[in-house]
Amino acid sequence: MMTNLFSVFDPSTNLMSWSLNWLSSMMFLMFIPSMFWLLPSRFNKMWLNIMIALNKEFKSLLGNSYKKMTLIFISLFSFILFNNFLGLFPYIFTSSSHMVFSLTLSLPLWLSFMLFGWINHSQHMFSHLIPQGTPPVLMPFMVIIETISNVIRPGTLAIRLSANMIAGHLLLTLLGNTGPKASLMILVILLITQMALLILEMAVSFIQSYVFAVLTTLYSSEVY
Template identity: 70%
Template sequence: MMTNLFSVFDPSTNLFNLSLNWLSTFIGLLLIPSMYWFIPSRHHIIWTSILLTLHKEFKTLLGNLGKNGSTFIFISLFSFIMFNNFMGLFPYIFTSSSHLLYTLTLALPLWLSFMLYGWINNTQHMFTHLVPQGTPSILMPFMVCIETISNIIRPGTLAVRLAANMIAGHLLMTLLGNTGSSLSYYLIIILIITQILLLMLESAVAIIQSYVFAVLSTLYSSEVN
């Protein structure tokens, strides 16, 4: 029996006191071997065109100062998050991207590496970012505080945005699904149609949120160059 509404997101399946639900994070890796087929499939061609489009966009965001190959980090990040978001839409598969443990593990090391690189290699450039151009002298101390706080909370906002968006749709689908046993025949038909529409919305959210996470990470890295 469900103790509370959020218990559906608890990693409760275990073997030898090790949580097996987190293994759903690696299910997406099972789709990768088809990339190495000698004759490319339609799935391979579509995925390659998506990756090339993302590469061009991230290259534009990083600008001329971006290091060669740096776009592959963010393309991999996008792919990894999107696979995990989609895995959570299947029944009885644990949604790992709805947990802050998962999202913070992705956001915090990225942000820390950007900050360390920026402050070590481009210290003067990082200081200029703390005071926007055209700020009056009397407001400069306040702007430094505001910019510092907004910089520090970036990994938290990245993590919370992804987790909250994934958990909200799943909660709504769980709430609607639990009312099915007490509804009449006609209302159940309406409920099924609503659930299908919500599932389509969640599929779009799965793609959009992984894209937003990757794009924001790219923008944060472009600021330290």
């Protein structure tokens, strides 16, 4: 019997005191080599179209000076997307629903952007602390507010990804636990509801990886 609802997200697979759950974050590598030695398929063409569309959008956000950085954000999008999708399969550890995973991605990226901006474009970074048209009386308060909003960016990125992935999994777990005790009519309704939720979770997996990559791109575009 499940004593804690969040225990479904706890690492539980161990081999010689080593946790094997985080190996699920590397399972996306199994999907990549096939693109190089198999004949072009619909999946390859679909993925190529997605990459081209993302490359165009990230270029428009970054500008011409740093357009080569789009590879970083496309890779980030792909990594999060594969981990989100793999978490929807049974008995696969959902690494993207943990702060250890999401904060490990957001904090180094944000810190590198801040160091690059303050070292190379200090005056530009100071100008971001006071929005244009701010009255002189409100300038000290705006500096404090902008500084706080800038500092909490990696946390908000990490929490947004983890919370959205946890929410859908919790709902699917709650509905799944009521199945064995339900009548046939209720069971049919539960199955239809879970199928609908699973399709919704697929959309959420794509949207959250896209939001994470786009917000990271926007944060990077502010440092130059």
